[in-house]
Amino acid sequence: MAVSSVSRTVVKKVLSVETEEGAGALVRRSIGSMKLRNLTPFLMLDHFHVSKGAGFPDHPHRGQATVTYMLEGSSRHEDSAGHKGTIETGGVQWMDEESFTPRCLYMIPATQIRAVQLWIDLPKEHKMVEPSYQELGPSEIATAYPEGIDGPVEVKVISGKSHGVESPVRPLGGCWYFHVIFKKRATIFQDIPTGWTSFMYTLKGSVRIGPESIPHEPFHTLVLSSEANETGVQITATEDNTEVVLIAGEPLDQTVVQYGPFVMTSREEIQKTLMDYQYGRNGFEKAHTWKSEIGHM
Template sequence: MSDFVTEPRQVIRKFLARQQHEGAGAIVRRSIGRSELKYFDPFLLLDEFSVSAPAGFPDHPHRGFETVTYMLHGAMMHEDFEGHKGIIEAGDIQWMTAGRGIVHSEKPAYPHGTHKGLQLWINLSSKYKMTEPDYQEVSSNEIAEVTNEGIKVKIIAGESMGMRSHIHTRTPSMYLDFTLKPGSHHKQPIPTNWNAFVYILEGEGIFGMSRSSPSTAHHLLVLDRDGDGLEVWNRSSRVLRFILVGGEPLEEPVVQYGPFVMNNQEEIDQTIEDFEKCVNGFENARFWNSDT
């Protein structure tokens, strides 16, 4: 993919991700997955989370989609009921395919401090919803990174500035972490007809049109589907950091029941029955059920 952009996309919606409580004492800023933007095909949820022990996300199931956890500060411990266990440190990525079913927990890896990160839920097409669970775990020093003329980008998925991520995306996706120094300007291509959004982590920037008003931290910006990329300026005196995420729309029916995302109500009913009976991907959920 070339970094050549001729028709920048415009921002068609912008709103602030306000704080809410989730899990056991965790605080999140939810943007996708709330009333303002319930679903943005193929994206189901985006949370900017902040957790201090003993808070966390106790044992919970998933089916039918992928979760992408990107640590910004601190570290989180992940453990599932198939015996997979690991720690995601600052800058690390865990790309988890829940597929046909998994039960796991997420909690601070260390007892002190505040642990912060992003979690994105990406829907799976009907042909992948019942695939076997899988993990792609990439440490910070393994993530492709490019710095050029005041622009730094970490390429979690997709391609930017001549570098490509090795993450496999079952739903074709891009996930880029940009840092722009004051005075910087950048254009980033986005595949035609993909949905895309920006989430600002710190600072302020101008997106889409040079005469637009600046957007600040914790705002989600929905881009239109006309055009071939994003154009952004940092005209402030502070560093601007944001993620740009895009994906190919699945254009399939979506029926969601909490942590289960399928294509119709019958599949949701079957998922609930599978979970309650501890079968078809939830064999080890009996331990979860015995504790609740």
């Protein structure tokens, strides 16, 4: 670690408890739960497991970006604007949403899925943009090797920059997203823009952050500090086969008013969204007639 590299530390730790949600999905939620309601610009973090034949019902969205990263299995998706496809293991779908984009996550037959889904608040000026998709298959996600290609660590660069490697994903608003995989015990330092909100979610194994001596076990969200002199975070895997996701985003100086899947900046905007949805206008034209094919097979 360079002399100028100063690590962030853990300022809050939240265990994600598994609960049932949707049509048979098992979800571990941290951000968006009562223990961690908002962490600007992040609204929700779900680590979910869906068995064959289950999924999430058709539902509308407005005002946030939804990022789905597939850890295991594959999932079909579809929306009212005609977008459809399959997210495979190691692939990602980054969807910026404003209008009616109901969709179902269903397994391809004989598979189950494990995935991480992140909701990111959109800047106020982007909340009414046309829906857009950025989808990358597993071979399209750039990989960084902090200690060389034969080293013990690889970093899947879903967005942002890591050890000289940059993702092609261009989010609305600043957001870096990494899947860090330690095949063996090792230590790396990941740069994070100063002042950005950052957190880590532990998937497998155990890690220590910065100078601390206590390791963190799986299924915990670790909120990191953001002091002016901190340039990134030092991550030490204390077990082989350790995996974490590390996410950082530019904080938004705006009010969050959320009503289910609608996220705006005032009660008036929420009321307008509900009226748009009720009367089928401003992007919700198919709200009461469209049904997904995959959700009704």
